[in-house]
Amino acid sequence: MTDFKERTAAFAQEHGRVYQNIALAIHAQPEVSNYEFFASETLSTQLKKEGFEIELPAAHQRTGFAAYYKTGKPGPVVALLAEYDALPGLGHGCGHNIFGATSSLAASALKSVIDEIGGEVRLYGTPGEEGGEEGSSKGSFVRDGYFKDVDFALCVHPNGAPENELSSRNLANAAMKIEFRGKPAHAAADPYHGLNALDAQILVYNAISMLRQQVKPDVRMHGIITDGGTAPNVIPEFTRSRYYFRAAAKTTVQDLVAKIEKIVEGAALQTGTKGSMKPYANFVDNMVLTPKLDQVWADNLKALGHESLPQSWEVQPGSSDVGNVSQVVPVIQPSISISDVAIAGHSQDMVEASRSEKGMDSIILGATALAWTAIDVMLDPALLQAIKEEHRYNVENQAK
Numbered sequence: 052m053t054d055f056k057e058r059t060a061a062f063a064q065e066h067g068r069v070y071q072n073i074a075l076a077i078h079a080q081p082e083v084s085n086y087e088f089f090a091s092e093t094l095s096t097q098l099k100k101e102g103f104e105i106e107l108p109a110a111h112q113r114t115g116f117a118a119y120y121k122t123g124k125p126g127p128v129v130a131l132l133a134e135y136d137a138l139p140g141l142g143h144g145c146g147h148n149i150f151g152a153t154s155s156l157a158a159s160a161l162k163s164v165i166d167e168i169g170g171e172v173r174l175y176g177t178p179g180e181e182g183g184e185e186g187s188s189k190g191s192f193v194r195d196g197y198f199k200d201v202d203f204a205l206c207v208h209p210n211g212a213p214e215n216e217l218s219s220r221n222l223a224n225a226a227m228k229i230e231f232r233g234k235p236a237h238a239a240a241d242p243y244h245g246l247n248a249l250d251a252q253i254l255v256y257n258a259i260s261m262l263r264q265q266v267k268p269d270v271r272m273h274g275i276i277t278d279g280g281t282a283p284n285v286i287p288e289f290t291r292s293r294y295y296f297r298a299a300a301k302t303t304v305q306d307l308v309a310k311i312e313k314i315v316e317g318a319a320l321q322t323g324t325k326g327s328m329k330p331y332a333n334f335v336d337n338m339v340l341t342p343k344l345d346q347v348w349a350d351n352l353k354a355l356g357h358e359s360l361p362q363s364w365e366v367q368p369g370s371s372d373v374g375n376v377s378q379v380v381p382v383i384q385p386s387i388s389i390s391d392v393a394i395a396g397h398s399q400d401m402v403e404a405s406r407s408e409k410g411m412d413s414i415i416l417g418a419t420a421l422a423w424t425a426i427d428v429m430l431d432p433a434l435l436q437a438i439k440e441e442h443r444y445n446v447e448n449q450a451k
């Protein structure tokens with residue numbers, strides 16, 4: 052095992068520059084969710100060079116891809132997960148340029164020794180984590196069966212804090228669009244001939260605000276009106292809003308969505324308009340933790356000279372589509388610090404950190420620790436079994 056670890060660490064050191072350059076190139080050309088054509092092409096081309104077989108697009112995601120390397124020997128299947136989308140108007144303010152490069156380097160490093168271990172290493176390029184029209188693509192990879200024969204999955208997220216953290220629980224999230232269709236009319240001459248689709252949206256907005264008092268503290272509901280009419284002198288014929296409905300358990304979100312449906316119905320009744328509510332991206336599941344797998348990561352990061360904060364069971368008030376993966380296979384998404392001082396996520400500071408020297412160093416560190424984690428689990432069937440059992444139990448019992 053030591054030999055495999057030495058060799059993958061050496062691989063990550065020697066090839067690190069290539070992946071750092073890819074991270075910098077993706078940073079310089081930020082692409083928003085579901086438009087990551089350059090990033091998916093660049094990462095998959097590099098993995099092809101490393102000897103992976105490439106499927107692009109994948110999971111009905113035009114910027115999604117899958118990279119496969121199968122040994123001739125039986126053994127576990129590990130999937131590294133890569134994100135590479137940027138934020139509208141900001142760029143790489145979540146460090147996904149580093150995320151994608153780190154997982155890809157980890158997959159390549161692992162591939163350099165896996166023929167002697169057996170099994171299979173894959174990398175899934177999962178676009179749209181920040182949520183575009185087809186966003187939160189990990190839900191698509193799960194739905195299309197990409198995890199059916201996967202034993203466990205790994206990834207690491209850059210952290211805008213001085214500490215390294217282990218995987219955290221987060222919120223399930225339903226991204227919904229609410230539309231109303233009414234009837235246009237001159238707003239001064241004959242408003243009584245119109246049916247006001249904006250009034251319906253305002254009723255929904257206010258009803259959701261009132262509902263906030265009646266929900267548990269883990270619930271988050273927030274939205275914007277994207278289409279509010281065309282001119283002040285026209286009774287709005289069509290309006291559209293977008294909301295996130297989040298909670299610690301997906302069952303809570305499902306109950307919440309059922310209540311919002313009633314609100315939409317009520318607003319349509321009151322205004323005589325036609326209302327509808329539909330998801331505009333994949334449903335994002337809450338993250339189920341598998342602490343045994345996080346522990347393997349923490350031990351390896353420590354062996355590389357870096358501590359992690361103890362795992363917290365507090366629910367973090369955000370969402371990630373890695374939650375969808377966590378419902379079907381054991382998966383970790385710890386974080387590695389890319390900043391010496393705490394900076395805000397999705398900020399200009401984070402954009403700078405995502406191309407900083409510390410950010411670039413984190414690619415080699417993260418890839419090495421990911422490869423080592425995979426090696427530990429792949430070589431120890433009893434450990435893999437224990438991880439799977441813990442995962443199964445937590446899927447049933449966490450977040451209830």
Ligand SMILES: [Zn+2]
Pocket residue numbers: 145146147180208
């Ligand atoms: Zn992120």
